[in-house]
Amino acid sequence: xxxxxxxxxxxxxxPEQQARRRLALAQIRQYPDSALKMAARPVEDFDDDLRRLVxxxxxxxxxxxxxxxxxxxVGVLQRLFVFQASEDETVAIANPEIVERSExxxxxxxxxxxxxxxxxxxxxxxxxxxxxxxxHGASVRYELDEPYARVAQHETDHLDGVLILDRTTPEARRxxxxxxxxxxxxx
Numbered sequence: 001x002x003x004x005x006x007x008x009x010x011x012x013x014x015p016e017q018q019a020r021r022r023l024a025l026a027q028i029r030q031y032p033d034s035a036l037k038m039a040a041r042p043v044e045d046f047d048d049d050l051r052r053l054v055x056x057x058x059x060x061x062x063x064x065x066x067x068x069x070x071x072x073x074v075g076v077l078q079r080l081f082v083f084q085a086s087e088d089e090t091v092a093i094a095n096p097e098i099v100e101r102s103e104x105x106x107x108x109x110x111x112x113x114x115x116x117x118x119x120x121x122x123x124x125x126x127x128x129x130x131x132x133x134x135x136h137g138a139s140v141r142y143e144l145d146e147p148y149a150r151v152a153q154h155e156t157d158h159l160d161g162v163l164i165l166d167r168t169t170p171e172a173r174r175x176x177x178x179x180x181x182x183x184x185x186x187x
Contacts, residue, residue, distance in 0.1 A: 002047070011065065024063035025077040028073050031180060033113045040072050040079045040159040043094040046137035047129070048078070054135040066113045067085045068151040070158035073114050081155035085142055086156065093132040093140060096156050100129035110154060110164045118176045120168040124153050 013021060029035050043050065053076060061069040061082055068083035080094045102125045109119040128149045131141045144152055157167065164172050 006114075013065070020063040020104055021065055024060045025113065025116065027060055028064060028069070028113050031112075031165075032167070033114070035077065035116055036158070036163060037161045038072065038077055039053065039161045040077045041180050043078050043080055043133070046094070046133070046135065050134050052080060054123075055090070057142050058090055058092070061113075064113050067147075069113060070155045070156040071134065072158050072161070079159045080157065083148070083151045083155055085144065085148055085152075091140070091142075092135045093142070093152075095138075096132040096152070096159070098128050098130050098153065098156060100127075100143075101125040102127040104111075108146075108150060110150070110167075112154070112164055114158075115164065115176075115180070118179065119166075120164045120172050120176055122150075122154075122164055122167045124150050126151060130156070160166055 005080070053071065053074075057069050057071065057074060057080075058146050060074065061067070068081060070081040071078045078094070079096065080092065081096065082090060082092045085091045104126045105123050106126050107121050107123045110122045111119045126149060127143070129141060129143045130152050131139070134140050142148075142152070157163070165176060168176070
C-alpha cells in the first residue's frame with residue numbers, strides 16, 4: 001500500500017494519473033468554500049441517486065489519491081462519506097455516529113483534499129467504533145484503528161463543518177492560513 005501522508009496517499013503518479021488527480025481535485029470544493037463550513041443534513045433517501053453519488057465520490061477519492069471524501073467536499077450537504085476502512089476496502093457510511101473512542105490519543109499530521117499543500121498536527125483517539133448506514137440503508141458498524149480511525153474522524157468532522165484548521169494548534173493554524181492566503185502579484 002502507498003504510504004499515507006495526512007489524508008492523501010503519497011505515491012508516484014504517472015502522467016495519466018497526475019492528470020486524473022488534477023481533474024478530481026477540480027471537482028472537490030477547496031478552502032475557503034463556504035460549503036466546507038456547513039453542517040450536513042441526515043440522509044433520508046437510500047435511492048439510486050445516493051448510490052450514484054457514492055460511486056462518484058469513490059472514483060473522485062481514488063483519482064485524487066485520497067483515503068476519504070465527505071459529501072460536503074463535493075457540495076452535497078448530506079451526512080455521507082466514503083473512506084478506506086482497511087487496506088483493501090473502500091466503503092460508504094451515511095448518518096455516521098462515533099459511538100466509542102479510546103482514551104489513548106495520538107497527534108499526527110493530517111492533510112485534506114480540500115486544503116491542498118497543508119499538513120497540520122491533529123490529536124485524535126487511536127481507536128473508534130462508528131455506526132451508520134451503507135448506501136442501501138443497511139446498518140453498519142466499523143471498529144477502526146489507526147490510520148482508518150483517524151480518517152473516519154476527519155470525514156465525520158467535515159459533515160459538521162469542522163476542518164483540520166479548527167482542530168490544530170493556534171500556531172499551526174496561523175502558519176497554514178498564512179500559506180493559504182492569496183498572494184497579490186504586481187506585474
